[in-house]
Amino acid sequence: MEFDETKIKMSVTRRGFLTTMGVGAAVAVTGRYASGASSDETVMLPEEMAKIRLHVNGRVHRLLVEPRWTLLFVLREKLGLTGTKVGCERGECGACTVLMDNIPRYACMTLAVEAQGFEITTLEGLMKGEDLGRVQEAFLEHDAFQCGYCTPGQIMAAEGLLKDDPEPSPDAIRRGMSGNLCRCGAYTHIFEAVDEAGKRKRGKS
Ligand code: FES
């Protein structure tokens, strides 16, 4: 049977293209790991792993982790909480911000073993069933994002700020949000959304 190449190319939709890319990437990754450990690789023994308990979004998770694993890696890859984003992975962008005992922390700069004993809140923990939290609503209504990649981190930073200072001044908002970068430059709308979320939390809007 002969294939009509033109027809095949035409049938590749934009969505299909992305799907194909996804499959390609998955195959590439699978291939790398499927090859197994080479003889000069170090394999950690189970007794070298650390048993930890993490309190995340009101639930306790018992996990076996490598001591070098970051909280960011464990949240995303072991607990499936992908609302926490991977950005610079070196404490510069804030995309990975979560709350630990209500204080914003970079999950990429925190080891999972260090996070024990804290109440960790991720973006998923702000939802009440299908309902958005107040900060999430305010971000949506103020168009406080463009590509949206920084948004989960911005929202977590705003939650932390408003817990610490329920009525922040414009300066306090700028300072409080200064650890979170937005490459799309949506800062004006982000600051307005934080101000609005503060008012809503205080019942003034
Ligand atoms: S990914 Fe953590 S600060 Fe950038």
Ligand code: FES
């Ligand atoms: S909305 Fe695109 S990086 Fe902030």
